[in-house]
Amino acid sequence: MAAQLILPGGASRNVAVFLSEAAPGYTGGERLSDLLNASGPQFIPALDAETNVMTFVHCENLALARVDAEHEPNIIDQFTIPTEHEVEVTMVDGQKLRGLITYVLPDAHSRLTDYLNNAPAFFPVLEGERVALVNKRHVAYVETLRR
Structure with missing residues (x-):
């Protein structure tokens, strides 16, 4: 799956990330968020799209990763109305991104x-x-932001 990996400071690389066809806990294949949030390996393999060189990315040092929305479906119960916030996220290095955070939590x-x-x-x-999968x-x- 194609992803853009962005380091602190804004340097980015377009890569192909290798995901499993099955994921625990829900139907469908593994998502990049599953891999980045896993408690296991800190390094994930990725093929650099420009150089075609295998790269091993240290997850903790990524500022964020971007993928097409179709590859990161928001898995929320269809009978529950999610809470949504339009936000601007400012990274420690000054990078900014705008978007929507959606979640379901108890009232x-x-x-x-x-x-x-x-x-x-x-x-x-x-x-x-x-x-954007943003590293806290x-x-x-x-x-x-106001809606």
């Missing part, structure tokens, strides 16, 4: 701050036709 803990504090290491931000370790702050 008593459904604030954006609850989600951000409990979200996995890489949380999704929908940017139109793409999804590289986020300076998240601002809500």
